[in-house]
Amino acid sequence: MSEAMTSSSEALGAAVAVRAEGASVILGGRMLWSAVDLAVPTGSFVAVLGPNGVGKSTLVRALLGSIPLRTGRLTVLGRPPGAASHEIGYLPQRRSFEPGLRVRGIDIVRLGLDGDRWGMPLMGSSRVSRRARAAAERVAEVIELVGASSYARRPIGGLSGGEQQRLLIAQALVRRPRLMLLDEPLDSLDLPNQGAIAALLARISREHQVTVMMVAHDVNPILPYLDRVVYLAGGSAVEGSPREVITGATLSRLYSAAIEVLETSDGRLVVVGEPEAPHHHSARHDGQ
Amino acid sequence: MSPHLGWNPARDASQLLTYHFMLNALCAGTIVAVMAGVIGWWMVLRRQSFVGHTLAVVGFPGASGAVWLGLSATWGYFGFCVAAATVIAGLPGRPAMGGFSEESSVIGTVQALALASGFLFASLYGGFLNGTTALLFGSFLGVTNGQVWALLAVAVAALGALVAIGRPLLFASVDPYVAEARGVPVRALSFAFVILLGLAAAEASQITGTLLVFALLVMPAAAAQQLTVRLARSLWLSVVIAVLVTWLGLGVAYFSKYPAGFYITTFGFAAYLLAAASRMIAARSGRWGNVMPRTAASLPTAASRP
Numbered sequence: 225m226s227e228a229m230t231s232s233s234e235a236l237g238a239a240v241a242v243r244a245e246g247a248s249v250i251l252g253g254r255m256l257w258s259a260v261d262l263a264v265p266t267g268s269f270v271a272v273l274g275p276n277g278v279g280k281s282t283l284v285r286a287l288l289g290s291i292p293l294r295t296g297r298l299t300v301l302g303r304p305p306g307a308a309s310h311e312i313g314y315l316p317q318r319r320s321f322e323p324g325l326r327v328r329g330i331d332i333v334r335l336g337l338d339g340d341r342w343g344m345p346l347m348g349s350s351r352v353s354r355r356a357r358a359a360a361e362r363v364a365e366v367i368e369l370v371g372a373s374s375y376a377r378r379p380i381g382g383l384s385g386g387e388q389q390r391l392l393i394a395q396a397l398v399r400r401p402r403l404m405l406l407d408e409p410l411d412s413l414d415l416p417n418q419g420a421i422a423a424l425l426a427r428i429s430r431e432h433q434v435t436v437m438m439v440a441h442d443v444n445p446i447l448p449y450l451d452r453v454v455y456l457a458g459g460s461a462v463e464g465s466p467r468e469v470i471t472g473a474t475l476s477r478l479y480s481a482a483i484e485v486l487e488t489s490d491g492r493l494v495v496v497g498e499p500e501a502p503h504h505h506s507a508r509h510d511g512q
Numbered sequence: 513m514s515p516h517l518g519w520n521p522a523r524d525a526s527q528l529l530t531y532h533f534m535l536n537a538l539c540a541g542t543i544v545a546v547m548a549g550v551i552g553w554w555m556v557l558r559r560q561s562f563v564g565h566t567l568a569v570v571g572f573p574g575a576s577g578a579v580w581l582g583l584s585a586t587w588g589y590f591g592f593c594v595a596a597a598t599v600i601a602g603l604p605g606r607p608a609m610g611g612f613s614e615e616s617s618v619i620g621t622v623q624a625l626a627l628a629s630g631f632l633f634a635s636l637y638g639g640f641l642n643g644t645t646a647l648l649f650g651s652f653l654g655v656t657n658g659q660v661w662a663l664l665a666v667a668v669a670a671l672g673a674l675v676a677i678g679r680p681l682l683f684a685s686v687d688p689y690v691a692e693a694r695g696v697p698v699r700a701l702s703f704a705f706v707i708l709l710g711l712a713a714a715e716a717s718q719i720t721g722t723l724l725v726f727a728l729l730v731m732p733a734a735a736a737q738q739l740t741v742r743l744a745r746s747l748w749l750s751v752v753i754a755v756l757v758t759w760l761g762l763g764v765a766y767f768s769k770y771p772a773g774f775y776i777t778t779f780g781f782a783a784y785l786l787a788a789a790s791r792m793i794a795a796r797s798g799r800w801g802n803v804m805p806r807t808a809a810s811l812p813t814a815a816s817r818p
Binding site: 290328331341379396 | 557592675676686691693738741743
């Protein structure tokens, strides 16, 4: 099934940012997924979808090199997982910051730039050191890019979920990564904010040639912005354009069960009949 | 001649410095205040006050045991605090900040035992109750030259280590998951910080006593973090407040019959109250409450963020 998808993405002629060949992962003695083939084109905006517990975050962590594969091969930016970590902007599944945290958003973004360097900046180094000045400029630039300039100097604990998420995206972007891996960045955001963040990520991926892979729970708020989806279910995965993948036929094959995809009059997709955690997944759009 | 506070500040200052013991107390107090101001700032940021308090309490049996065995209390404080820090830092916990909450009952148990055994050692020494009070609530009498040098050496080493790990420690403290993904050794840094905290608790205990360490470890840092959200500025502010509070406390105690621990704590509390009040006023006049209050801007810190 995935051969057709792989060849279609290679037909685009673009370089491949993330490739998986027959990949499988065992976690806690359980085979999470196997025989996963992916070919994510460079510069595309991809959502990783699927029911709870299917191993979406595990896929991200495998791409980071923090979880080893059982079989198969992963290539990230042309290298094995973990070898390209300086070119990856990673945003883990997030808890928000504690409300009382008295650290400014701008400092959080700055840590993304050089927080892993030893030592401690001394007073007023931005006035004398060219590198410190360039760093401050880069931080301001990336905060401007995500539209967080008006609140970046306020303590991050007091910001709203959407504001925090924009600053965290700025943090992940600040080192000019070629690939961004975002684990449920839209979780706990309201619908307008989910759409706004997705639009921002799509713009970044288009204008800066950054490949963006984002784990998402609900495809509908982000559907208009996506280039491709990776759908994990039934122990394997399908990759392709949203209209190719989110169909009754493809998902039925993936789940080995009868799945229906209904399209509402305003273009939202409702997946019906998922064997695992179906309620949690579809209840959100039913309620709207 | 008994010291008498007059209206002439120069005469008061020369009275303060007449006696060698007072000079030593001021030197020791300054060293301890700088160290506690810096490490306490990190402790407050990392939400590890409970760990800091536990380490200080464990210093009490260390000090009283050392006195009982005829050794210097200084070595008892350092030995026990660092040993306890090693044990606590090795406890399994979340790599995230404040990772010791699950063990709070264990730590509470250890605190009670530490206080009880400290009291036993003090009784074994001969029921020298005044000594027990000094260990628990602080004393600035009888600080020896050797003690001052030991405090200075430990403070320089600890602050040097902190400068070396400062930036990744900040990353690991406020954003542990991303820091870990970036290759920051989050667990090792957490371990190192608890050891530094043990050293700071041992130092502060020697001026404020075991039970009042928070006067120097928490109050200045908490006040500074109320006054500004700029990291470097609040760190320097924390040191300035700790040093001022210590000098004022020791100075007033010299001219008064009441203990230094009380004065240092009271001035620390006053600093915190002022800081919290000025933040509230700023929150009311400004729109958000994180606007830098004018009172803080005029303090002589000359700090600026890189």
